[in-house]
Amino acid sequence: MAEPDPSAPTLFELGALTSPPTATPFMDLENPRYAYMFGFLQADGHLARGAGAKGALSVELNARDIKILEEFQRLTPYNSTISRRTRSTNFAAVSHTAIWSLCALEARTKLSDLGLPYGRKSRRITPPRVSFSRPDYLRGLIDADGSVGFTRDGLPFVSLTTSSTAIALYLCHYTNRVLGIRKIPGRNKRDGAYNVVYLREGAVALAQHLYTPDALALKRKQRAAVDVSAWERAAGAPPARRVRTWTPLEDSILLSAASIEEAAIALDRTHQSCNLRRWRLTKKN
Structure with a gap:
């Protein structure tokens, strides 16, 4: 029997496996669900130090998205809690949120070693330096810090907003290599963040690639991705003229x-x- 080719992509990299195999080590990023979870945590999680070995990882989301926090809790073989709170914010008179908290030092150390920094992290995060399931990782980033839907003009889009140069460049490199969609990111003058936007056929291709039917995702973005994936240019409509700005x-x-x-x-x-x-x-x- 021929020996397997070690350079060949794994089933996880190809997205063939969508649920965690039995006894998968915590945060094995070749597991699609852990890859998604790690991307989400890099974008929307907060890792805080405490006195001595104390500290905590926390993720606070709108209460409508509590199901994804329950899935993170299920995937984590350490004690963790999910709580709710109601408060007033600058955006809403009453805001209902859910908070997932994980204190175990062993888990926090693993996440930190993989590339989830303590404290302020928006500009410091980078793609993992270990083998990981790429589509699932990117979907986690977009679920946490991106958008999927339609513009006011009815054009489908998928976008990611990030302050990390490494993340913006990686997304553009990946979509260029895998989907043939060429993007060069540039920072916004207003806040210095990158807003990488895919429109029309580019959005359709990316939504179909990332949001497969059985993939772990925020339910509302999964539904939006289904609608985006079904978009077709009107019959006879000419391709939009591309205005390419300088970055x-x-x-x-x-x-x-x-x-x-x-x-x-x-x-x-x-x-x-x-x-x-x-x-x-x-x-x-």
Whole structure:
């Protein structure tokens, strides 16, 4: 019998397994459910230190999403609690939330080692440096810090908002490599965050890829993804003209290139576009 190819993708990486196998170690990120959970925790969890070995991981969500916290509790082989609270916020007179709390030091250490930082983390998170189920991890990030749905004009979209350069670049690299959707992220001037948005056919492809029927996900976003996945361009409607804006990253590459030809190849833009943009940047500076 031929030996298995160690470089071949695993069933988890291909998304073939959607439920945790028996006796899977806690936070084995090749398990799709743990990969999803870890992405969600990186985006929406808070890991806090306490005196000595004390500390806690907590996730607070709108009470309508309590089912996902109950699933995290079920997947965690340590004591944890789910509580509710009602309060007033800047966005609602009455806000009902659910909070999942995990204090076990062993669990917190595992999460920290995998890349969930203590304290403020929005700019510091990065994709795991161990083997992990990629679609499930990205779905966890989008469920926590992204959106799935339709614009006011009825166009389908999938988006992720993050302050982490590593996360924004990874999402764009993944969708380019796996789905052929080319994106170069840029920070918003207002708050310095990245808002990576996929529209129309790009949104359909990404929703179909990430939100498979049996995948762990927020129910409301799973339902939205089903609607997005069913969208089709109206018969006879011409493809939308793509207006591609320049990002700070592209400007940096353009200005550091040895020649316009080199920049055009690196950025996949025309010579005329690169030449005009460089002239405008030089004139502005």
